[in-house]
Amino acid sequence: MSLQYESNMTKYANVVSKLWKNWRSSSTNQLVNEALKAVKSCTTFMPPIDYRAYSKANFGDFGVHYPGLWRIEINRYHAQFDNITLEYFIEWALTPYHESRHAEQTYRIAQGVLSNEIKFPTKDLANKIQLAMKGRSPKEIRQAYETGNPFEVIDSGSRQAIVKSWLNIPTKVIVHADTHRSYFKNFISSTPPLWMDKRSGTLKNAVIDWMKISYDRYLGEIDRKAQGFVGEKTKTRGFARMYMSLPEEKDAYGIEKQIKLKILNNLGKSFPADENVTPP
Structure with a gap:
């Protein structure tokens, strides 16, 4: 199973559509619980995620x-606003699925490495890559990602411990990924989603792309430069462009878009015409 599978996206879209229809007659707790219950039912292929709610006036x-x-x-x-607009509602309702996709991305990286289907850099090699790329142009950075294959197989030590350290995820997630590592082949052999970056080519390469920016904050800065974040005058626009073009965000927003279309179809609505309608 996967969050990118049609069955899961359709199931979640149907629940969200129902939430919209019942918005005014439901309590805040009911709305939140139904959304989290729905996404939890779509993530049973991973170790159980701890879903919670908080309240922040932002x-x-x-x-x-x-x-x-x-x-x-x-x-x-x-979830407390009766007159929430459809656009705003969909943004809120798709957040648990979007964030769960990020969890799946991390899980697939762990599965891929532990199954030896994808290679992982040692810390020493990653540090050398960081130093070598410091101050380089965006073009050079892209070339460093795309050529030379700066990855190597871990031959010694505990693979679980090394991967856990790099990805900074709980032991239970690593153990689950390792136990089910054979399923990684099923995942990468499935049909690539419509929104997958064409530059990746295959699902296996997509996982490698997610892995490339999972190392640490410095490599995140490299990717930031590579995506065209230029100057203070274009700071906001450049940052948004960079953020949404990161491989893992492009994937998560891509899956959001597909579910959004399903929700609008269920409700007989379209954007931008119905962006500002409120619950019935």
Whole structure:
């Protein structure tokens, strides 16, 4: 199973569509619980994620994923407004699925490495890559990612311990990924989703792309430069472009888009015409 499978996306879209129809007659707790119950039913192929809710009066804060705790939280603050717009509602309702996709990305990296289907750099090699790329141009950085294969197989030590350290995820997640590592082949041999970056080519390469920016914050800075974050005058626009074009975000937003289309179809709505309608 996978969150990218049609069955899971359709199931979640159907629940979200029902939430919209019952929005005014449901309590905040009911809305939050139904959303989390639905996404939990779609992630049974992974170790159980700790889904929680919090409340923060911030209209740009919908939820968060904590890989180190294997926890996903949704901001219940938005579920208290009877006159929420359809656009805003969908953004809120898709957050648990979006963040769960990030959890799946991490899980697939672990599965791929532990099954020896994809290679993982040693810490020493990664440090050398970091130093070598410092101050280089975006073009050179892209070339470093795309050529030379700067990855090597871990031949010694505990693979579980090394992968756990690199990905900063709980032991239970590593053990689950290792126990079910044979399923990684099933995942990468499945039909690539419509939104997959064409540059990746295959699902296996997509997982490698997710892995490339999972090392540490410095490599994140490398990717930031490579995506065209230029100058203070274009800071906001450049940052948004960079963020949404990161491999893992492009994938998560891609899956969001497919579910969004299903929800709009269920409700007989379309964007932008119906963006500002409120619950019936």
